[in-house]
Amino acid sequence: MLLPRPQLNTFLGLVTLANVVFGQGQAPAEPLDGLAWVVQVSDLHLSAFNYLPDHYAHFGDKEGDLRLFAGTVLSGLAPGALLLTGDLVDGKTALGRGHQLKTEWEAYRRVLDAIKEESGLPEEAILDLRGNHDDFNVPHRGGAVDFFKDYAAAGRRNATARVTITPLYAGHFRAAWAAGRHFAQGLGDCPVALLAGCDATPDPGLRGPTNFAGFVGASELADLDAQLAQALSFYRARGCELELVAYGHHPLAVIAHPDTRPWTRSSPSRIPGEPITGGASAHFGQGAPQLGPATVQDVLQRHGALTYLAGHLHGIFGQRLHRLHPGPDGGHLAELETTAWKDDRRFRLLSLDGSDLSFVDLSFHTPSRPRAGASADPTPGTAANFSITGVEPGRLVSNWVVHITSPPDGRYAPLLPGMPRKYKAVRALVLPVRPPSAAAQLASRLKVSLRWECAASRTGGQATMTPVAGRGPLWQAAWPRERPCRLDPGDRVVSLQVVADDRSGLVSSSDLRPVALRIVSEGGRSTVLSTPPAPLPLRQGVWERAMLALDWQRLAHRLFHALWAAQLLGLLLAPRLLGNTPSARRWRAAFGPALPPLRGGPSSLLASAAAAAAAAPAVALCDMAEDPAVWWPLAAYSLGLYALPWFMAQFLSGEPGLFLMGKVLYRLDGRWHSRADPDTLRVGSVHLALTVLPATLWTATVTSRWARLLAARRPLRPAVTPAQWAAAAPLLALHAAVAWRICFVSYGWPAVLFSPGLAWTAPLLAWLLVARRRGVLAARRRGGPAGVGTPVSPCTWPAALLPELPAGAAKDR
Incomplete structure (x- = not known):
């Protein structure tokens, strides 16, 4: 059975419209065909x-x-x-x-x-x-x-x-x-x-x-x-x-x-x-x-x-x-x-x-x-x-909703294929916004008129509309074929508006409807309304135009993979593979203490500072890539976002489930089920964009500073500078908001406690940095490098960004 027919019972009660524009307590004598x-x-x-x-x-x-x-x-x-x-x-x-x-x-x-x-x-x-x-x-x-x-x-x-x-x-x-x-x-x-x-x-x-x-x-x-x-x-x-x-x-x-x-x-x-x-x-x-x-x-x-x-x-x-x-x-x-x-x-x-x-x-x-x-x-x-009130400008609703039914709005036509359709009349519904008993008296005094204005010449006219079959709610007026306005060569669009006046002191009107105007005689004297060959422009904002044009499913896939690739390839693998090439080392050294001062005045100093600021993230990422104690955990976490569960949750009451990239696993009726779900990619894209990528850059700046201070035998105080704390504060706030909304609000405390891919991001990163700082301090006490296999370059950031070393300061206390 294809169509839902629960009992196939026929509802045959006659429903009448009482005391409205059709008469007293009777349904319209003739149906409004079509x-x-x-x-x-x-x-x-x-x-x-x-x-x-x-x-x-x-x-x-x-x-x-x-x-x-x-x-x-x-x-x-x-x-x-x-x-x-x-x-x-x-x-x-x-x-x-x-x-x-x-x-x-x-x-x-x-x-x-x-x-x-x-x-x-x-x-x-x-x-x-x-x-x-x-x-x-x-x-x-x-x-x-x-x-x-x-x-x-x-x-x-x-x-x-x-x-x-x-x-x-x-x-x-x-x-x-x-x-x-x-x-x-x-x-x-x-x-x-x-x-x-x-x-x-x-x-x-x-x-x-x-x-x-x-x-x-x-x-x-x-x-x-x-x-x-x-x-x-x-x-x-x-x-x-x-x-x-x-x-x-x-x-x-x-x-x-x-x-x-x-x-x-x-x-x-x-x-x-x-x-x-x-x-x-x-x-x-x-x-x-x-x-x-x-x-x-x-x-x-x-x-x-x-x-x-x-x-x-x-x-x-x-x-x-x-x-x-x-x-x-x-x-x-x-x-x-x-x-x-x-x-x-x-x-x-x-x-x-x-x-x-x-x-x-x-x-x-x-x-x-x-x-x-x-x-x-x-x-x-x-x-x-x-x-x-109406969304479209120009519409007034007092006692009536005035609605043009034909010809259609040129911004939403043609819907049917074929040649443009022609219209010799304008039709409009005039419907009360009160119960029938309250609208009957106003209906007896109702006058409805059609107004129009040609787009190019800004000239127009008006005509009286009459109810179809002698009674409402449908009114119509014949289109004046002979020169409805001063036809200029650009007149191919006319704006229509229907106005209803019930003499109560309040007027109702339709919005201004753009309709195509078509000349049907060689002398240009006779015109008809028609559907346009292509839809007329619709004024919309950028988001209004974009949202229904996008393929949200494909967009979710592509956005997540682009952000994930930016994290793994752009912020981690590329600096590790390319940061130690001879050309990269020369480029990194150019932003170190050996950089000779510029002698071109304030503009040159400003250009130098701008270049240093632009290069600083890349240099910091290269420094972090040389520190396997930091780089490998971040790479493993990034791979885990792609292949491992982000958190556990009860997607259905009393049943466990897992949230993964692109799908969810849930238990129902004693069995595990898998379902592709683009919403997981939407959540993942937000997490990557607002937390993971910025946190990786922030970690690079912190560990790069530690490496430079260690190489210069300067004290690691403070471990995190006030500027770095100021940068971390909004990241922590965004991460907490996302974890609270996605994990706790939606699924409860278990989703927070078992959430390595989402709620644990900030705690895992804090644990990593604390452990790494202890390793740096231990290496300094041993008098060796920063506890890693590869020495860290001392010339990675502009000298102006380094704190001044107090006289006699030789080691961290």
Whole structure:
């Protein structure tokens, strides 16, 4: 059975929209053919510790604000579906250790019940899925501690499904919602789209930080491919033209695939001519071999998905984590990540007008989170004491959300391949952000107008919009084909804005939408709106552009190996192999006491000091490489980071585990299991960059100074200079923070006590230096070299950096 159909029961209750712009207590007489809309909310992070003052001060009343949102905004928007894309609960103890708490899931169920009661949305229209926080410390999907199965809407329908496909019908939530409607013969009309939920949380769900990335293996890819093919073929065989909208928790770049080759751009499953294992060809008798899918993105683009909606990254990298992934046929897949309800009270309204996809990102402001995600002061609050702002500039939300559905935003088009599409009218949804009973009176006074401005000439105009079929919420205005503005040669983009005025003193408007303008007559008098040949520029920050463009899995592999190679090859092997060559010794001697003074004035002295400072680390590393008592332990530690466990931990409650480079070993059901995990490389890269490499350089400066003082028979006092202590202080603080967060907070004291690769780094280094200093002092008392086989060069640092030797000082006391 490919699609989750727990009981195949059909929900046939008729849900009506009362006392809104359609009339008194009746559903619209005519459906809004081809137009549907959904609302997305992500990363709720309902927490059992929300009552704590510090937690509440940072995040406000997340549960209470959701209840208010359901009874006001969601009730007015009346979407065809509500997408809750993961991290439904926080899944952590008060300290921050991953653990599923039943009280958090009970709070989430209360929220779902409030959504159903306050908004009228049936539970079948609530499409939720797991996030990584919902999967912390869950040994078995659908098991005893997997509370998703007991409290989530999708979990009650099918607790173990990774792929959930639901039809989205036109207009408001329709009369028939059924999990298995795809295969029920002869039921109703065609849906506008299929909503495909993709759960990429690992199974089992380990504690973080080894649970940040999603994980989709070959069997899960084949299952996704087969289910999409089966569902789309079912409808298209009946003459339905429908689109595909996918949603999940993890952005596509954060989903790991075990067959990925980190050092190439291809994957084994992309070998030309390989058939899809268990995929569409197997179910529909398509004999021609196809390319096997390598990633979730490959599968979605194979089936012509318009968009993939995600969460997970909150607002760490920006408010517009959007990317258009080009397809081989000239179309695009729009990946749209949204920030968190937890932080920004963010929600998204997304519409499908035929095949035209549009969306708007909004923030919900309440007394507990008055400035959540806001770039400007919120608009005046409503009687319910909330307000709404948009991420895009120019948008105003008072009593209405004004949303242009067609033509699509030129920055996110074209999504479909083929010639640019032409549009003779502008269509917009005008939806209330109040319950229907409160919006009815305002609706009777509503006036909606279209305004436009051509980009180059800065001229424009306006037109009155009228409701489709005589009633809202869809309004439209014909595009004035004859000279809508003074057409200059550069006029190929026009900005559209729809304004709604209900004469309450507050105006609502859409954002300024750039749309391509196409001249369709030789004289340049007649124009139409169209999709652009290529997407128009999207203003994003550097991080916003980069985060979804990166392959996080390959990046983690390459970054870790680059840092590890810099440690072993750059800081250890290269100085040892090259530091004693004749040219290297001459170069090192140039920065010793024999360096003649420069006679060129202050500028020459400054250049000399700069050259000495630049060469000092390399010279110190060469000196340390000549001291096997220090060099060999550092080399062994570096090799251990690559081949040996970093620490022991309970990735699952009561079960031991090992954290290694690129994978984790864990015990479950009496057996040991191994799983590739790019999150270990992410942790390792942080440890190498912030602790290991700087600590190696710091150790080199300390031991180099000791060698020079010993060779000059000067006292080793102080053993570490104030400047060296000042350099060590931030390193120790960073190391302590990383060890505390990764080892103690995530896994407890055992991970600290058995952590040679992470928490022991600073203690091991301190022990090494103490032992080495004792060896140096013992060698001085014997009157020999520094206790090593190779004498240490006395001319390795600039003479100006050496402390002055007091008269008569000959030995260390």
